[in-house]
Amino acid sequence: MKSPWAEVAKRVRDTVARIPAGQVATYGQIARESGLGRRARMVGRALRSLPDGSEVPWHRVVNARGQISLPDSSEAGQEQRRRLESEGVVFRAGRIDLAEYRWRPSLDELLWGPPDS
């Protein structure tokens, strides 16, 4: 990879890959975790460029309101909701309670250990 963008996309993928099943993170949260500051839009752009069949858990990324940012009418949007529900994430009035499901990096590592072990 040569473009700085490729590097950014990689960072985003790596961060998203750390979100535990059954939990979610917001675009802005991923941006900060990836060292992108407030560039939340870049996160969405990076996820959009994921190849089909990617192992990256893109479905665990939602917007700051706890909603899926893809159109309900879209195939991907329905796929995202389906995957989240199958992981135990509950939707109420089309929204996810972030206070309950939001991924908290430091706390998770404290409870479940480092990312790989």
Next chain:
DNA sequence: CTGATGACTATAG
């Protein structure tokens, strides 16, 4: 080059 467009968000009213 210019302007519009987003898998976004924080803030203000």
Next chain:
DNA sequence: CCTATAGCCATCA
């Protein structure tokens, strides 16, 4: 809760 605004920045027409 809702609308409006302003940052943000790679892409695309």
